[in-house]
Amino acid sequence: MFRRRIYITLFCILFAAILIPILAPHEKAEVLAGYTRPMIPSAWRGVMANDMTALSPEIRSDDAVIAPVTVMPYVSTGLEVMLPFDMVTDTIHALAIRLSDGRLAVFRGDKELYLDPATDEVTINGESGIIGGAALILHDVPYISASFLAGVFDLDYTFDSGERTAVFRHIHETDKLPTAFSLEKVGRIPEVRDQGDLGACWAFASLSALESFLLPERSTSFVHDHLLLNHSMTTDSVAGASQMALSYMISWQGPVTDEADVYGDGVVNTELPPSVHVQGANTFEKPTVEELKEAVFLYGGTEASLYFILADEMYSDTASRYYSQENAAYAYTGERDVNHDVVIVGWDDHYDRMNFPNGASLTSDGAFLCLNSWGTDFGKDGLMWISYCSTQFAKTAMCFTKVESAANYSRIYQTDLCGATANAGYDSDTAWFANVYTAESDEELLSAGIYTLGEDSEYELYIVHDFTDDKSFANKQKIGGGSIAHTGYHTVRAAEEVQLNAGERFAVIVRIVTPGLTYPVAIEKKTEAVPGADIGDGEGYLSSRGNFFKRTEDASECNVCLKVYTVRR
Secondary structure, X not given: OHHHHHHHHHHHHHHHHHHHHHHXXXXXXXXXXXXXXXOOXXXXXXXXXXXXXXXXXXXXXXXXXXXXXXXXXXXXXXXXXXXXXXXHHHHHXXXXXEOOOOOEEEEEOOEEEEEEOOOOEEEEOOEEEEOOOOEEEEOOEEEEEXXXXXXXXXXXXXXXXXXXXXXXXXXXXXXXXXXXXXHHHHOOXXXXXXXXXXXXXXXXXXXXXXXXXXXXXXXXXXXXXXXXXXXXXXXXXXXXXXXXXXXXXXXXXXXXXXXXXXXXOOOOOOXXXXXXXXXXXXXXXXXXXXXXXXXHHHHOOEEEXXXXXXXXXXXXXXXXXXXXXXXXXXXXXXXXXXXEEEEEEEEEOOOOHHHOOOXXXXXXXXXXXXXXXXXXXXXXXXXXXXXXXXXOEEEEEEEEEEEEEOOOOOEEEOOOXXXXXXXXXXXXXXXXXXXXXXXXXXXXXXXXXXXXXXXXXXXXXXXXXXXXOXXXXXXXXXXXXXXXXXXXXXXXXXXXXXXXXXXXXXXXXEEEEOOOOOOOEEEEOOOOOOXXXXXXXXXXXXXXXXXXXXXXXXXXXXXXXXXXXXXXX
């Protein structure tokens, strides 16, 4: 009988612990500029004082699972999903940026949201009010309420507490880009530089795009000499391209800050460590206007190639048929190949075509605002407008999507210092590729670095411990997988801990599926453009179905582009 009473008492205590938070009084919802904030428990501040709760939800954007960038989302005791601010861009395809004054800014479509976690002030399209709990800072990490975010931007949102899944739907069905936008609005236009007499526009454009990505939280000036003289693809600094800059950065050969070197002296210190680690970039070939606008909006300055000429045999420097000095407006409609790189920093769909010297022949209004590398005396303080109708604009383009502290990993394993110079496969959209490395210490494998050569790729990630020969591939264990929407270079994280012992030979394997491609694997191979690629420094493998693997250095004279990132144990 006594034991039964104990059970009844314990049951009552447990029942009360569950019921009281549900029945506890809640603050009334407030309406701000037509939007209603989520119902937030009165004990919100106490919940926020706790460190991260053990409950970490999965975040989905339509059908895609969004991987955390640095920290995990969590659920408050009021069942409110708190989304790390650095996940907002990927989750709802919005510009999300932490301003220099501490406020958080989110732009999507015609709506502009500002949140001040210190004061709880929220501003939507210029109208302000106080909303507690919409955003907060924990351990210097900003978070935003997922349901509040969905309410502001009219997004379909549900949270299944049982499945611990928060889902934003119809993300791609909503107009998310304004008709006119400039990165100046969020403090993301970098300093205008002057390349002088050197043919280094590609180096200036790529580093300016990187500086733009880091702004406004981090104002950094990178040195161009180090990129020009320290990349692995060629020693010719004139014949540059964004691919050269990307391979230099993702191999951690750079970048380094201006204080470490002097531009134009022809001297470089190859022992300088990189100031940041570039872990991701989207690359484009002949992108649409909308794709370029989205890249600028979400990630900052976007490097773009073009054919640029101010004078020809019929016109002087100040009377070009393509460039208006008065309006700083350029529209080339010929067929000459690209010879210059700039950085797109904004756009205006209604920019008048008649501002261009050849405006009468253009088919539409609209232009991109671009940062040049010819100093502030050129254009309007170094900026110019380039028409949407320009025929040789952005044949290639690149924006950075993931840049982290140089302390993010202990070691990078790689054999492809020149990056992706060719591609391989089996006349199918599916292929397997692998690299074998030897652990230099007791380490934990956290991530792999892979290229996607087309859009909407899917990948699976595997590990083989104690690798001896190609028969060891039968012992592969799956450690992750996912989907990648864009072409480019991406750091993908393992879904589980992978322990490596010092001296252990291990293989990392990737199964890649890229719709529409028949050769989906990025490889480093000697080509006419990259004659100096070193293909003797790796142990790579290719397979059509994941059963039988062939050594790439022997069979195809190439290295596999597959990097591995670890931390010491």
